[in-house]
Amino acid sequence: MSRREADVIIVGAGLSGLIAARTVLQAGLTPLVLEADERVGGRILTEDALPGVPVELGAQWIGDTHERMFALAAELGVETFPQYDEGETSYDLVGSGVLRENDFHARFGSELAELEKVLRLLDELAAEVPPEAPWLAPRAAAWDSITAGAWYDGQGLSPVARTLLEICTVGILAVPTVEVSLLHLLFTIQTCGVTSELFAESEGGAQTVRFVGGTGEIPKRLAALFTDHIVLNAPVLLIEHGTDRVTVHCRGGLVAEGRRVIVAISPTLAGRIMYDPPLPGVRDQLTQRLPNASAMKAFFIYDEPFWRADGLNGQLISDVGPARMSNDTCIPGDDHGVLLLFLEGEQARTFGRLPEEERRAAMTAELVRHFGERAARPEFYIDGEWSDRQWTRGCYNANCGPLVWTTFGHALAEPIGVIHWASTDTAIRWSAYMEGAVEAGERAAHAVIAELAG
Incomplete structure (x- = not known):
């Protein structure tokens, strides 16, 4: 000893x-x-996939309003670079087939306008939630008694708009919206500003900047x-x-x-x-109700970012296939093309249990549908699911289901x-x-x- x-x-x-x-x-x-x-x-984990090509199996981005992280990086001498965002996103939602961004917006413009109204309503409701004490929100009891998914279902959205809202929210919470209370969703929005800062990947979003050498x-x-x-x-x-x-x-x-x-x-x-x-029992009851969420990241590395020549930004948003979203995560100054697929919530739970060969094949097929046959020939592949890691047992979120905030929330940070x-x-x-x-x-x-x- x-x-x-x-x-x-x-x-x-x-x-x-x-x-x-x-x-x-x-x-x-x-x-x-x-x-x-x-x-x-x-939950920060950078691994070298190939020489000069670090991949982020854990936390990867910061956003424009992340002042503490910018200051910390500057203090430590870690340089940053912007997330690549030039070109169109590829969509495939509710049987639409693969559509480029402009075509998707042209076909579903009215549905997207519906979605925008719901996002603005979420911002209005979230503004009522004190982030230091969500249980004190004027309508906390009502909001904590229903799930975010049930509230979404009651907004009269079209299938495309409802599906897109689910995908974006699961991308943040890493659990299906039926597993978290509306109050928890509003708390999350309030701690981050507004929905545009959460959902956007361009200017003003939460995923706009990366670190040279890896997080x-x-x-x-x-x-x-x-x-x-x-x-x-x-x-x-x-x-x-x-x-x-x-x-x-x-x-x-x-x-x-x-x-x-x-x-x-x-x-x-x-x-x-x-x-x-x-x-105290209230603290133990709280921790029993705050499971870590599920997320997997899968990286496909190619000889070049071939999708850019086709006018694509490497992003897909889809309800077909293992991944719901993807991202271009190339390294400036390196010739390789890197596509990152996100599997979160139920997708991570389901495909994380499959053999790697079967999981990889399903994701390869998804990439081919969105980016063409060259996506089937990566030079390197790596993935990782956070629930399997001994000392984390889940990813970046601990979400409150119904009645957790109002019943036990005060014990979360109280010494x-x-x-x-x-x-x-x-x-x-x-x-x-x-x-x-x-x-x-x-x-x-x-x-x-x-x-x-x-």
Whole structure:
């Protein structure tokens, strides 16, 4: 058995945990980060598919209003570049057949106008939700008692508009809309500004900028600032907490003692740690109701981005095939063409269980339908589903179903004695994004610093 001491013990070396550790260290206190995995980064994972072609199996983009992430990247010396967005998107919805963007808009213009009205209504409703306390919204009880999917169904949308709305929303929440409450959807919109910032991939959207060298450069360079304060391969089993002391027990025998602990992992994983004394029942009931969502990313790498010559931007939106959306994720300065397919929610759950060869064949057929026969001949393929990863067990979202916010929501970020909580799920600005992870880490760290200075 080995022992370590620090002022603040931090569970998890994802972005929230690393930001919390840096903030604590800058305040003159000693942090100790305990990470279960063999690497830092959490739900950020960059792998080199080919030399000079990093692929993002985890978090990939930031948006124009992600001020904390832009500042962090600048501080760490990580350059950014814009997401490629030139050309038309390819659509295939509700039996329309494959249509280029202009043709799709010409055929379904009235349906898209209906959809725009619903999005504006969502913005109006979301404006009533206080992001720091969604349960206090004037209509919280009503909104939390129905699912977002049921509310969508009641808006009188055409099949094309309803399907497009479902695809865009699942792309954000990574679960079917029948699994989340309307209040949770409105909370998500409110934390991110307006629906246009969530759904757009062009100027003003949430996915407009990428990192040179890959997103993994952010946690790697951040961790390098305080390597001696990070312990890898140290899954936390038990947190003993008293009035002003905490003792954290890890698998392998490491025991860490401190004055405060920040648990910087998703709520469902935080609920798998043992606590002595046990946490209040409301906190445990909450974590039982916040499962991590499901997402898979699949990358097809070609000798060149051939779709660009055809006037396409590499994006598809479809309800036919495994993927509902795709993206051009080429690397500036490299000749390869890279198409990324997204499988989220039920698609990730279903196709993630298939053998890779069968899954890849289904996605190849989908790409061929949208981008032609050259899509059938990639030089390299890689995919990954986050539910299978031992120390994440799901992707970027922890979603509230009906009655969770109004019944248990107040326990999400509220400290319990010497225990504080920090993950992007607890953020009140850009929750479930990297921007939210930074905010959550800073918030928890500042609360701890204030307590220890008092």
